[in-house]
Amino acid sequence: MSEYIWDQQIDYLQNTRWLYYNDDYLKFLVRDVWHIDRPVKLVDFGCGFGYLGLKLLPLLPVGSSYTGLEKGTELIKRAEDIFTNLPYDVEFINCDIETIEIESQYDIALSHAFLLHMTDPQLILQKMIDSVCDKGRIICFEPHWIGNASNFAMHGVDQSSVLRLGVLQKLYEQDAGRSGKNGNIGMLLPILFSQLGLKNVECRVSDRVNFLDQNMDEGKKDVLFRSLREEGFGYSPEDSDESILRLVGRGLSVEEAREQIAAERRFAAEFTEQTWLTYAPNMKITSGTRQ
Known part of the structure; x- marks a missing residue:
């Protein structure tokens, strides 16, 4: 059994990713927001079991390819099993993303709920930037935990009795200050993107309401x-x-x-x-x- 924590959370990842997006919204992003109308080469930082590849490849022009970078050996095995009989050009690389060096060869670099777990997310963002060609795009799907925590309603229950937002905000901020891992990074990313020299920066939110x-x-x-x-x-x-x-x-x-x-x-x-x-x-x- 791998000691890498996410190798032990594969079922959790597969059982919860669908809570975030409706397929028609992802189609809208690909075609009407990012205007991807030609084959592209994707690289996914912290790809897990290849979730973004599974969601995006069917929406992309024929001839697109997907490379997943992942530290977890069991996650890589699951991803390879999932894509074995699918008609897509994919590659999975088992690596330490914090140390790997990647040439500028991709059109789009992606991450999904990955940067929040990094002690130096700016370092990973720079690697993502360095991995794409000129005019290449960086796309990060990342959470804002304190916003997520408040974004629900239960019939007959006062939210304040079961969820203490002020205390949670204190915990998240102090955890980020101590470890560098920031569960609220989603709302910071537009700022970090611009500070790192990216242009045409914009931010959207996932659409699914469960x-x-x-x-x-x-x-x-x-x-x-x-x-x-x-x-x-x-x-x-x-x-x-x-x-x-x-x-x-x-x-x-x-x-x-x-x-x-x-x-x-x-x-x-x-x-x-x-x-x-x-x-x-x-x-x-x-x-x-x-x-």
């Missing part, structure tokens, strides 16, 4: 509920000294930590398969071109 409808088909409801659970809805932390100490270590007071754990446990108790819920992840989609 509705756990008590009148929907039971099979579809079960799939949606389980995916939302895996995405983190209804996670119940242990009410223990260890949990409190972990939050204190991240910058909360003991009282704040206890209140946070109590709120998360209330959320877990309220969120069941019988809950009426809407949730929009609002992934930020930033693009810019190299001049």
Whole structure:
């Protein structure tokens, strides 16, 4: 078993990515926003199981190719298995993206929920820029966690009783300051793109709103509920000294930590398969071109 953490999260990745986008919206981005009307060479930084390749290749002009860069050996194996019988020109490279050097040979460099896990995201962004030709495009799909956290509603439940936005904002900011890994990077990317010299910078948001409808088909409801659970809805932390100490270590007071754990446990108790819920992840989609 690989020790790389994301090699142990493949099922989670496959079960939750669909919560972000409707296919017609991705088609709109490809054709009407990015105006991709000729075959292109894509490189995906932190490709995982090849999710972006699976979504974008069917929408791109015939002759396009996709290269996935990924540290996880098990993720690479899953990606190769998925694409084995698909009619696309793909390559997967098992590598350490923080150290790999890539020549300027691609038309588009991509990332999906990857930069937030990097201790030096500007370094990775520069590698992405260096990997594309002149006029090449950088496209990053990255989250803004504090926005995601507020972007849901549960019938009959006051959001403030189960989700403490001020405390979460404090945790996210202090975690980013301590480790460099920033779950709110999605909203920073337009600024970073421009600061790194990219032009034509623009940012959009993902379109999908997930509705756990008590009148929907039971099979579809079960799939949606389980995916939302895996995405983190209804996670119940242990009410223990260890949990409190972990939050204190991240910058909360003991009282704040206890209140946070109590709120998360209330959320877990309220969120069941019988809950009426809407949730929009609002992934930020930033693009810019190299001049």
